[in-house]
Amino acid sequence: MSWESAVSGDAVTLRASPLESRRFGLSFSRAEVPLAVEDPDAALSSVLRFLEDDESDVVVVRHPAARVGWFAALRGAGRDLVAADTLTYWRLAVGDGRRPTPRESVSTRVTDSPEASLVKELVSDMFAGYGNHYLANPLLDPVAALAGYVEWGQRSAAEDQAVIVSHADRGAVGLATMQTSDRVSEIQLAGIRQQFHQQGIYPHLLAGCEDAVLESGGELLVISTQAHNTNVQRSWARYGFEPVGAVSTVHAVRRGLLP
Numbered sequence: 001m002s003w004e005s006a007v008s009g010d011a012v013t014l015r016a017s018p019l020e021s022r023r024f025g026l027s028f029s030r031a032e033v034p035l036a037v038e039d040p041d042a043a044l045s046s047v048l049r050f051l052e053d054d055e056s057d058v059v060v061v062r063h064p065a066a067r068v069g070w071f072a073a074l075r076g077a078g079r080d081l082v083a084a085d086t087l088t089y090w091r092l093a094v095g096d097g098r099r100p101t102p103r104e105s106v107s108t109r110v111t112d113s114p115e116a117s118l119v120k121e122l123v124s125d126m127f128a129g130y131g132n133h134y135l136a137n138p139l140l141d142p143v144a145a146l147a148g149y150v151e152w153g154q155r156s157a158a159e160d161q162a163v164i165v166s167h168a169d170r171g172a173v174g175l176a177t178m179q180t181s182d183r184v185s186e187i188q189l190a191g192i193r194q195q196f197h198q199q200g201i202y203p204h205l206l207a208g209c210e211d212a213v214l215e216s217g218g219e220l221l222v223i224s225t226q227a228h229n230t231n232v233q234r235s236w237a238r239y240g241f242e243p244v245g246a247v248s249t250v251h252a253v254r255r256g257l258l259p
């Protein structure tokens with residue numbers, strides 16, 4: 001769920017999700033409730049009605065994590081529920097980042113047209129085995145989920161821009177894709193190839209993103225991940241990001257489908 005929908009938005013979104021339907025061979029919809037929703041009770045009622053009326057096999061529900069009673073309430077809609085973790089959202093005022101000491105062997109570049117094959121290679125490596133919300137649902141193929149991440153990375157890099165971090169001897173070792181609107185830049189997918197973890201490369205990638213936002217006159221750099229991903233949240237806290245909110249994910253599955 002994008003920053004724009006989760007944090008800066010205030011409207012409930014109920015919609016079909018054709019991309020996910022194609023990817024997994026089941027019909028998908030989305031019901032998304034932002035953190036600042038004006039009338040939470042009305043929002044819950046509209047989500048419940050949607051879950052009852054919508055014919056999709058899986059409705060991915062996103063709701064403010066602070067509404068801790070909603071999981072139990074969603075049971076009233078006659079679907080089977082799968083708890084699929086919580087997204088945490090973080091922000092950095094650009095210019096305030098605690099940048100790493102520059103290293104001769106590590107460089108970053110910004111591009112608005114990264115090769116699709118490079119994005120595929122990097123994202124497949126970075127996110128292999130990553131505990132995304134699809135993996136919570138036994139109906140969904142983890143290989144298709146990873147392919148979805150690749151497709152998402154390629155699309156977001158092509159629509160806006162990407163920052164690639166390279167090592168002098170090893171070439172491209174990590175990537176961040178970013179989308180910008182209204183002076184807010186959101187890092188969508190970011191990581192470092194697994195064999196280069198724990199070498200202090202990721203903060204250079206974050207600095208490359210911050211530079212790109214500074215250059216384009218942006219004010220805020222924002223990012224999100226699953227709550228279980230504490231490694232990356234430590235990196236963000238060290239760099240100077242602060243947490244601003246949490247949104248829980250629930251898969252509401254049509255009865256009779258789950259084993």
Ligand SMILES: CC(C)(COP(=O)(O)OP(=O)(O)OC[C@H]1O[C@@H](n2cnc3c(N)ncnc32)[C@H](O)[C@@H]1OP(=O)(O)O)[C@@H](O)C(=O)NCCC(=O)NCCS
Nearest residue numbers: 126189190191192197198199200201202203225231232234
């Ligand atoms: C999370 C992720 C980006 C971190 O990348 P990284 O390059 O390994 O990050 P760093 O090297 O800066 O830091 C990782 C750890 O190594 C330590 N480290 C840094 N340099 C080191 C060195 N030279 N020797 C030993 N350890 C080192 C850091 O202190 C940090 O320690 P911590 O675990 O106590 O926090 C990477 O694991 C990743 O790509 N994960 C999958 C994708 C993902 O989760 N993306 C976020 C959601 S979009």
